[in-house]
Amino acid sequence: MSLTSLTEQEQTVVPQAEGTEDRLCTYPVHVVGIGAAVPSDRLTNQALETMVDTSDEWIRTRTGIRERRIAPAPLASSDLGFAAARVALEQAGVTPADLDEIIVATVTPDYQFPSTACLLAARLGLVGIPAFDLAAGCSGLMYAIEQACQAIRSGSRRTVLVVAAETLSRVVNFHDRRTCVLFGDGAAALVLQRASLQDEPGILATNLGSDGRGAHLLVVPAGGSRLPASSQTIAQGLHYLQMSGSEVFKFAVRVMEESTRLVVARAGLRVEDIDCFIPHQANVRIIQAAAERLGLPAERIMVNVDRYGNTSAASIGLALVEAYQQGRLHPGDVVVMTGFGTGLTWGSVALRWTAPPPTPEQVRTLVYQATAADAAEALGTPPACPSPLPGESKNGV
Numbered sequence: 001m002s003l004t005s006l007t008e009q010e011q012t013v014v015p016q017a018e019g020t021e022d023r024l025c026t027y028p029v030h031v032v033g034i035g036a037a038v039p040s041d042r043l044t045n046q047a048l049e050t051m052v053d054t055s056d057e058w059i060r061t062r063t064g065i066r067e068r069r070i071a072p073a074p075l076a077s078s079d080l081g082f083a084a085a086r087v088a089l090e091q092a093g094v095t096p097a098d099l100d101e102i103i104v105a106t107v108t109p110d111y112q113f114p115s116t117a118c119l120l121a122a123r124l125g126l127v128g129i130p131a132f133d134l135a136a137g138c139s140g141l142m143y144a145i146e147q148a149c150q151a152i153r154s155g156s157r158r159t160v161l162v163v164a165a166e167t168l169s170r171v172v173n174f175h176d177r178r179t180c181v182l183f184g185d186g187a188a189a190l191v192l193q194r195a196s197l198q199d200e201p202g203i204l205a206t207n208l209g210s211d212g213r214g215a216h217l218l219v220v221p222a223g224g225s226r227l228p229a230s231s232q233t234i235a236q237g238l239h240y241l242q243m244s245g246s247e248v249f250k251f252a253v254r255v256m257e258e259s260t261r262l263v264v265a266r267a268g269l270r271v272e273d274i275d276c277f278i279p280h281q282a283n284v285r286i287i288q289a290a291a292e293r294l295g296l297p298a299e300r301i302m303v304n305v306d307r308y309g310n311t312s313a314a315s316i317g318l319a320l321v322e323a324y325q326q327g328r329l330h331p332g333d334v335v336v337m338t339g340f341g342t343g344l345t346w347g348s349v350a351l352r353w354t355a356p357p358p359t360p361e362q363v364r365t366l367v368y369q370a371t372a373a374d375a376a377e378a379l380g381t382p383p384a385c386p387s388p389l390p391g392e393s394k395n396g397v
């Protein structure tokens with residue numbers, strides 16, 4: 001069923017009822033470290049003009065994008081995720097051995113299996129803790145934060161690494177002007193940690209949702225169990241991303257407003273209380289339309305789509321890191337992140353910022369510029385296994 005065939009009432013997919021999950025929370029959860037990584041290679045609109053029938057003017061006015069980063073071979077999602085994780089861990093003052101779980105949000109994993117999270121855990125020298133991938137498209141980071149939060153609040157985990165890592169350039173058809181101008185590669189990482197019971201909460205509320213009726217609107221048709229890769233699927237380009245851009249556009253504007261209003265209400269706040277709004281960076285027109293519906297002034301909205309394009313699950317994290325790097329986040333600020341993506345999915349997180357301003361050194365290093373050489377380590381000898389030994393899980397902290 002097409003979303004366009006639904007009535008306006010049916011299209012209102014975000015439940016309006018108040019959530020109850022916040023009443024169940026026990027431990028407060030704080031973001032104690034963030035980091036990002038992007039490939040150092042830039043693909044400008046001018047370069048795209050030489051590849052497909054497009055123009056810098058069309059791309060800028062329709063999307064707001066000027067350039068995006070493209071991972072050179074053999075750089076993969078786990079390499080970008082690893083680089084982002086190292087920055088976040090260092091910033092948090094946390095060692096890999098302190099981690100109780102790793103969640104990676106991605107739709108462009110290194111392999112169909114094993115999971116990118118397991119590759120990342122091995123790169124960090126970790127054996128024994130749970131590590132898994134989560135596929136929720138561009139809402140992936142919001143989903144991963146909620147999963148981490150629930151585990152920490154319940155007391156079953158103390159410190160969780162959440163990573164969003166994507167190499168969309170690997171599934172984009174660079175002969176298709178409708179999609180190849182939009183996407184880029186990048187990664188972001190957050191360290192979430194339990195605070196003491198007396199502390200104020202950092203993460204205030206979350207809101208996630210999905211509507212699989214729109215699954216066909218943004219899809220990589222081949223390569224899964226429905227349509228396994230074959231010479232035929234490759235000849236037909238079915239291993240590339242396909243998107244109904246204008247349908248996704250309408251869905252995005254509606255759902256970003258609804259999900260944001262809901263998460264803010266769950267946090268016991270009003271939209272006017274948002275100090276920094278960090279939307280998924282897909283298209284500046286979507287961001288502006290959603291912000292207009294919410295009545296948010298431009299100075300409270302974080303936008304960096306011009307320099308990175310749409311990096312799917314990584315985009316909100318990359319924008320959060322840049323907002324912090326630019327000194328836009330202060331202790332006590334209300335930050336609301338919201339995204340939408342393939343599935344269709346949506347998700348929002350409201351939090352009160354608790355980290356002190358970055359040091360000059362952190363400002364320089366929060367976004368790591370990755371090169372092909374960063375993949376060499378992963379392709380070489382696997383890292384040695386430190387304790388805990390296989391089977392010695394750290395669960396139940």
Ligand code: UT7
Binds near residue numbers: 059340
């Ligand atoms: O993360 C979630 C995933 N995706 C998104 O959030 C994307 C959501 N959608 C969008 O951002 C927008 O719909 C697009 C940027 C994809 C497209 O913008 P639009 O204003 O909806 O354009 P359109 O698809 O209606 O196309 C308008 C025209 C068409 O030409 P005709 O048929 O009117 O002659 C397209 O063929 O623009 C043409 N066009 C292009 N022209 C130059 C489409 N792509 C290009 C291009 N360069 N790259």
